[in-house]
Amino acid sequence: MKPYYYVYRYNDRGPKVRHATLEAAQAEAMRLCEQHPSESFEILKCVGFARTTKAATFWMDGEEPPKSGNPFRYVKPPEYY
Secondary structure (H helix, E strand, C coil): CCCEEEEEECCCCCCCCEECCHHHHHHHHHHHHHHCCCCCEEEEEECCCCCCCCCCCCCCCCCCCCCCCCCCCCCCCCCCC
16 A cells, blocks of 8 residues: 555644655645735644554443343244244
8 A cells, every 4th residue: 555645734633635756745735825814834744654454342330231141132923833
């Protein structure tokens, strides 16, 4: 996976647009600086990320379902003759 770039406005929420090249990110930063001259914009390069490979559920104290099976499973209704 190739690195990509974000433009971040200092003290704002996280970046919103992913740029494939440094040049595209720089052009976006310059455009934003012209629109907001009192603000500061940073160009961030993403070089890696973390991702879980297995889902896990963490229960609050006393909220875990019983170990004897899934209490929410579908139970087939009795058949009528």
